[in-house]
Amino acid sequence: MSADRPYTYVLERLNAAGLRPTRQRLALAKLLLEAGDRHITAEQLHSEAVAAGIKVSLATVYNTLHQFTKAALLREVVVEAGRAYFDTNTSEHHHLFREDTGELSDIAPSAIAVSELPVPPDGMTIDRVEVIVRIKPS
Amino acid sequence: MSADRPYTYVLERLNAAGLRPTRQRLALAKLLLEAGDRHITAEQLHSEAVAAGIKVSLATVYNTLHQFTKAALLREVVVEAGRAYFDTNTSEHHHLFREDTGELSDIAPSAIAVSELPVPPDGMTIDRVEVIVRIKPS
């Protein structure tokens, strides 16, 4: 959410998804989308929101994250069993995951070339291809 | 664990990891490694073991899976938040994941070419590169 398109972008997406622009959703969208590309868990976002004085429950944060994901404002990334990360970068790209800290960052799609993808079985289509580069202290 | 190396392989690995070849560990190893490449969750393996008349608790299955992973008999694969899969194929390869059924299968490393990997930050090394091709009904 850059300065020159204040809420229009979010409002459009919410509207397209049939979601009312409530106080909580707008506040969370602001936290999520104003600071550039982010990778965040529900707990982290909830803490941030509370710290910022936004009255919102963890349950609503979870609901909102999933609604935003469905509305294409976010993308879910699975790197650790038992923790869901949400990525504000919804364009095609890959991930670098620091196993010691749980820190997740983007890798530009151009930085990794994936070729010769398998042909999916009949009646199936490729939803997406994820590349996760896992790094750890050497 | 093929017919011509009955328990030697498992015994060696357990030994190398300082793990005693107990009834439970040997039985689980047999289930895991005798049937070729498998992708299995702790619950699934526990069910199989119980069905096969092996007396083992779910806690022990979890412990054993992690010990086997540390001993390089298994590899853990993360494809879904909140569920851990263990792969009996420990060599380098990629995965095809059916999002509707949770079914996981291997993709030969030769089937996907990953190039131009990013250089890890200082003091970090690439632990591994995972490619997950997610498919769903079209």
Add this chain to the structure above:
DNA sequence: GTGTTTGCAAAGTGTTTGCAATTTA
């Protein structure tokens, strides 16, 4: 015998859900 392993049940995580109260259009 001594140290390891097991099993149970309890505790822990992260996430989802039911429902009354609140808010939005």
Add this chain to the structure above:
DNA sequence: TAAATTGCAAACACTTTGCAAACAC
């Protein structure tokens, strides 16, 4: 006012842990 949304607490699925009994060497 009608329908959507929220918050709480309870329920959930999966996983880990503490500790006494059982087992391996």
